[in-house]
Amino acid sequence: MSEVIPDVMRAIEIAAPGGPENLRLTERPTPRPGKGELLVKVAAAGVNRPDVLQRMGVYPPPPGASDIPGLEIAGTVVDAGPGSTHMIGTRVCALVAGGGYADYCVAPAGTCLPVPEVLRMTEAAAMPETLFTVWVNLFERGFAADGDTVLVHGGTSGIGTMAIKLGTLLGLDVIVTCGSDEKCSAAKALGAIHAINYKAQDFVQEVQVRTGGKGVAVVLDMVGGDYVPRNLQCLSDDGRHVSIAFQRGPKAEVSIVDIMRRRLTLTGSTLRDRDIAFKTMVADELARTVWPYVEGNRLKPVMDQVFPLEAAAKAHARMESGDHVGKIVLQMTA
Template identity: 60%
Template sequence: MRAIEIRKPGGPEVLALTTRQQPVPKQSELLIKVFAAGINRPDCLQRQGAYPPPPGASDIPGLEVAGEVSAVGAAVKRFKPGDRVCALVAGGGYAEFCCVDETNALPALGSLTMTEAAAIPETFFTVWHNVFQRGALKQGETFLVHGGTSGIGTTAIQLAKAFGARVLATAGSEAKCAAMRDLGADLAIDYRQSDFVEAVKQATDGKGADLILDMVGGDYINRNYQAAAIEGRIVQIAFLRGRKAEVDFSLLMMKRLTHTGSTLRARDIAFKARIADELRQHVWPLLNERQVLPVMDSIFPMDQASAAHQRMEDGDHIGKIVLDMT
């Protein structure tokens, strides 16, 4: 099969089209003929040598795919050859075939294109776990998401609105703020023009945000504490501005804040299966009716994976970047 490999740690140019042995599904696995694969920042980190695949995972990058079931293991019960699926994988997505445990796959709804379906798993699994499971967002609460035009951000805005939250979001230009408002954000904050802490306080009559989803880190950590409400929760999922910061922890105590975080790739199959089950129950009906959708920035052919990574790293994208593997 054709696949994209990382020749050595480095920039987007180190991605290369190669030929690999087609994988064979284990007892509970599906072999997916991949039609499309999502691009995510962890892929870029892996390419740079900063985020190695977990033990047992393929060294081929790619954490989410959509395609058609080509073969199944002997113990598979949920899917059959020919079914359209999308799946969260621990690696191996940038290839013509990929294996995944059947519990980590979901139906690729007929209302979605394959490129749309491939843009769903990584972001929707991440948002569901961190915003609704770990962050415990409730109807009527105020939710602040940083990086509101990323794949994670555009998904978080839509899902938080769909479940009745008030949504505040940050981005770095008026065009991106307009895109966030179009997705349903109640307040779009251009962090280059405004202090998001003051903007959040003003928008909430001084109360602050009940839940903050942060992928920025660095100096945002201290500012998130300032922007959070009493008993507020902050969920950390990345550190684009750095993983170290000087923080006034007295705010953590005085406001009785909860600051937590998570990674998804290294979690076990059963953990991801529980997220998949909740997504099927609560989110798949919204996707089927196209009330919530992945926001598509751009689609690159498989042999232009380097250009897709460059698009990601330039930071100008709004929504998801996807490889067309056909």
């Protein structure tokens, strides 16, 4: 017997641009799936840095996306639009362009992955955004390959911890930067070969020392600004610099001569505004190459803290504090 879908649902909305206190619990009409879409009864939703930026008013949702924050969910399929082959009752996690902080969320069928029994729903909700981001940027744009050494900033963030775990599984040596000795210890416990406290050490010098002067094949950078020229100093010849955020600003000054002489590649990407066809392609790649590790209980997200939906403001405050290690997740029901 199919579940009765209510006309209204709980959701978190942004009352006005500003601090975490501007997130409020409200009621919204329950969405309905269109062609190629699924309606998911959400069990949990991941909290990500873009959600914080959206709340602050500096990262609006793309055209057509829900204004409800939340870019990744896990739950149960309760309805399907035309063209979807997913069975009602299937457990899925999904990358979405918005709408995750709610009891129900519409997800493109192509961005859904099955949730195996070895994953709790809160863990499954912590997978899509970081996994898609790391796969696209470290492996596809950065061409990281077995045996490469890579540098990842923000080593204990959701993206950083996923880069460590997935990179290690796929044969990378992962060096990270962190903001404290405690976080460095946590990163090394997860599999990083080196963890550099950027507040106490010069990461450029440390990378050169720890690679015997060779440098790294790829830098995955979410800092931007004045980090970019320093990152280039960390690269080996033919190295790749991949930008995914710019917490220290969107502009940098680099030497074109150095880029030419050492054949460096500067690239980057955003994910939220990419079209469904691209995200579906990435999901298919992950299903083939990465999901077997998930199903085999060899790849799980690093979990920091789980908050109830109504405590979304506390979850955002936790993220902004910078004290978290791994993923912060909202849970819809106890």
